[in-house]
Amino acid sequence: MASILITCLLLMFIAYFEPTLPATVIEDLANLHPPSNFNTTIVSNCLKNPSLRYCGSSPMDLDAIFKFTIVASHLCNESKNPNCVESFPKIDLRNRPKITPLYLSFTFFWKYCPITILSIDLSNNSLKGTFPIDVLFCTQTHVLDLSHNGLSGDVPIQRLSSVTNLTILNLSYNHFSEIKISDSWFFKRFNSSCFFNSGILPSHGRYKIKAVMLLLGFPLVVIFTVGGLWWLCFRRPDFLPRVLQNKRKFTTAMLKAATDGFSKKNMVGKGDGFVMYRGILRDGTQVRIEIYSNNRGNHREYVEECKVLVQLRHRNLVKVYGWCSNRNIRALVTEWIGRVSVETWLSESAPCWKHRYKVLVGVLKAMCYLQEQWPEIGCDIKTSSLLLHENGDPLIARFRVGENSTPKKIHRFGILVLEMMTDQTLQEEFNGDETGFVEYVKMLYPRKLQKVIDERMKLTENTFDETRQTICIGLICADHQTCQQLSIGQIYNMIIKVHPRTNTY
Numbered sequence: 001m002a003s004i005l006i007t008c009l010l011l012m013f014i015a016y017f018e019p020t021l022p023a024t025v026i027e028d029l030a031n032l033h034p035p036s037n038f039n040t041t042i043v044s045n046c047l048k049n050p051s052l053r054y055c056g057s058s059p060m061d062l063d064a065i066f067k068f069t070i071v072a073s074h075l076c077n078e079s080k081n082p083n084c085v086e087s088f089p090k091i092d093l094r095n096r097p098k099i100t101p102l103y104l105s106f107t108f109f110w111k112y113c114p115i116t117i118l119s120i121d122l123s124n125n126s127l128k129g130t131f132p133i134d135v136l137f138c139t140q141t142h143v144l145d146l147s148h149n150g151l152s153g154d155v156p157i158q159r160l161s162s163v164t165n166l167t168i169l170n171l172s173y174n175h176f177s178e179i180k181i182s183d184s185w186f187f188k189r190f191n192s193s194c195f196f197n198s199g200i201l202p203s204h205g206r207y208k209i210k211a212v213m214l215l216l217g218f219p220l221v222v223i224f225t226v227g228g229l230w231w232l233c234f235r236r237p238d239f240l241p242r243v244l245q246n247k248r249k250f251t252t253a254m255l256k257a258a259t260d261g262f263s264k265k266n267m268v269g270k271g272d273g274f275v276m277y278r279g280i281l282r283d284g285t286q287v288r289i290e291i292y293s294n295n296r297g298n299h300r301e302y303v304e305e306c307k308v309l310v311q312l313r314h315r316n317l318v319k320v321y322g323w324c325s326n327r328n329i330r331a332l333v334t335e336w337i338g339r340v341s342v343e344t345w346l347s348e349s350a351p352c353w354k355h356r357y358k359v360l361v362g363v364l365k366a367m368c369y370l371q372e373q374w375p376e377i378g379c380d381i382k383t384s385s386l387l388l389h390e391n392g393d394p395l396i397a398r399f400r401v402g403e404n405s406t407p408k409k410i411h412r413f414g415i416l417v418l419e420m421m422t423d424q425t426l427q428e429e430f431n432g433d434e435t436g437f438v439e440y441v442k443m444l445y446p447r448k449l450q451k452v453i454d455e456r457m458k459l460t461e462n463t464f465d466e467t468r469q470t471i472c473i474g475l476i477c478a479d480h481q482t483c484q485q486l487s488i489g490q491i492y493n494m495i496i497k498v499h500p501r502t503n504t505y
Contacts, residue, residue: 034066053112053137064108071109090119094145100125110134119143123170127151131176139163145170147194152176155200157183170194178202238282248310248322252329255279255289262291268339271384278336286336287321288397291329299325305401306332308377316366318387318397337395343383347424350456353463355392356420357470357499362394363416364492367409371488378403381416407483410491414438414477421471422452438478445475469498 039062046055054065076084078099079092093100100122103109117138123145130153135144142165152175160166169190176199179187184202187195195201235253237245258279259266268288269276277289306323309332313319324331342359345351363381370377380398387395403409415434418441419427430437441452446468453459459467473494476482 029067029070032067032070034062038062038066051115053115061108065112067106068109068112071103071106072112072114075103075109088114088116090121091117092119092121093125094121094123095125097125097127100127104132104134107134110137113138115140117141121145122149124148130154131156133159136160136163140165142166143168146174147172149174152199155179157186161186168194171198171200172196174198176200248307250322250324250331250333252324252326254281255291255324255329255331255333257282258287259289278339279333285321288318288334288336289331290334290398291331299327302330308374308401309399312370312374312377312399314366314369316362316394316396317369318395320399334397337387337389337397340388341384342386342388342394342420345388346383346420346454350454353421353457353459353467354499356457357466358392359386359388359394360417360420360470361495363396364413364488364495366394366396367413367488368492371406371409376404377401378405378409381412383416383419386416406488407480407486410477410483410486410488411480413488413491414474414479414483417470417474418478421454421467421474423454426452434478438475441471442475445471466498470495473498 039060042054042060042062042065046052049055054060054068072088073084075091076088079090081088081090091103093103104122104127111134118141120135120138120141120143122132122135124147127146127149129151131151132146133156136156136159139162141163144163144166145168147170151171154177155171157179160169167190172194173196179200179202187201192201232240235251236257237249237251238254255277256262258281259277262277266277266279267275268278273294274290274292277291279287279289281287302325303323306320306325309320310322318337319335321333321335323333346356363386367379367381370379378400379396380400381396385396385398387397389395415438418438422441426440427437430440444451449468449471453464453467453471457463457467473491476494477486477491
């Protein structure tokens with residue numbers, strides 16, 4: 001009765017296939033159990049034919065064997081075998097896309113695959129997924145046809161090798177993965193037409209192309225990789241991680257990028273042997289880039305000078321970030337303060353005496369710091385070179401390593417004092433003649449100072465006296481003989497006595 005029931009169910013499934021029915025058929029099979037005398041029947045079969053696959057299993061799974069016999073009986077008839085009572089030589093499910101997936105799902109059937117089956121045809125069923133590996137339990141089969149499906153993935157070559165009697169294997173018109181050339185020996189057993197459009201066989205032409213591409217591509221990859229690393233290390237190290245960057249050393253490419261190729265719109269100043277640019281580094285830091293046209297000595301000397309300058313720390317000294325030095329360029333990179341120089345400030349803002357005095361004190365403090373800590377460093381304290389911070393502090397922005405002549409520094413400070421206190425039109429009349437300018441002021445000192453003092457300071461009686469004292473100090477410093485006997489510390493003590501309250505800034 002059980003055999004008749006499940007056969008009827010399978011016939012209904014074939015006739016009225018719906019996507020939900022396979023689960024129903026499988027569920028009905030799961031609910032079936034072998035009759036009480038089924039074990040005796042199986043033992044009898046094994047005695048008659050020990051080669052039956054279920055005979056070798058211990059212990060025997062009677063439920064699975066019972067389901068196997070039912071499915072085998074039905075599949076034999078479904079495959080149009082002439083005498084299923086005597087023999088089951090073939091499985092023929094070609095062009096049966098509705099029921100083929102169901103039979104493939106019966107693992108218990110393939111596990112005990114009848115040893116009489118010599119041909120399995122599952123072609124033209126639109127099967128999807130990977131190779132149906134359960135069919136390889138039928139190791140005695142001679143023919144396996146899986147053509148005209150949509151199978152993909154790897155072909156199980158090792159499992160197929162165990163099917164030693166297989167003479168026809170048709171995998172054409174599928175989407176399998178290409179095998180390794182080392183495994184291609186297996187398919188020489190079969191007609192190559194059986195693998196047409198299967199995706200399995202390696203294309204020697206394609207491999208040749210790959211080999212040529214590898215031979216050509218690998219050197220190119222190496223060249224581009226080395227080129228990229230060279231570009232990062234020697235041209236744009238600012239793209240490297242911060243831990244790998246030399247924060248003091250800049251390259252020409254970095255400076256070009258910061259200034260838009262040294263464009264005119266970013267040029268903020270020009271002098272004897274140098275050009276200044278405003279730039280923005282890759283991290284957003286605004287900088288002042290001073291490029292020297294005379295290359296300032298050899299490379300090693302310049303780098304050593306810059307290594308000293310980056311160590312300077314004073315509120316009246318511009319912070320030096322680093323340098324650029326190669327065969328084409330010498331440059332110094334400092335913090336960006338602005339475009340306002342003391343010279344511009346004096347001509348456009350007409351500052352009062354107190355503000356001018358504050359600038360002089362700030363410059364002198366920076367000079368004292370350099371004299372005490374870095375006596376080998378000289379600085380440019382011309383009004384055109386001194387910068388003014390937005391808070392009014394003066395900043396020395398140009399340096400020179402190796403200028404350690406104290407008298408020269410004091411003389412230059414004396415000229416700065418006179419330029420800060422006198423009328424600019426007077427200075428223009430002397431047109432850079434410092435000696436004539438100093439002598440003229442000295443000639444008018446002290447009785448006729450009103451002729452040279454910048455009247456825009458609008459001095460009171462007290463501030464006039466302080467201005468007179470300041471000019472006196474300037475004349476002392478500017479005198480070539482007197483400055484030989486003075487120190488910068490002495491000048492500082494003299495200048496702060498003029499207006500002690502300002503010294504507290």
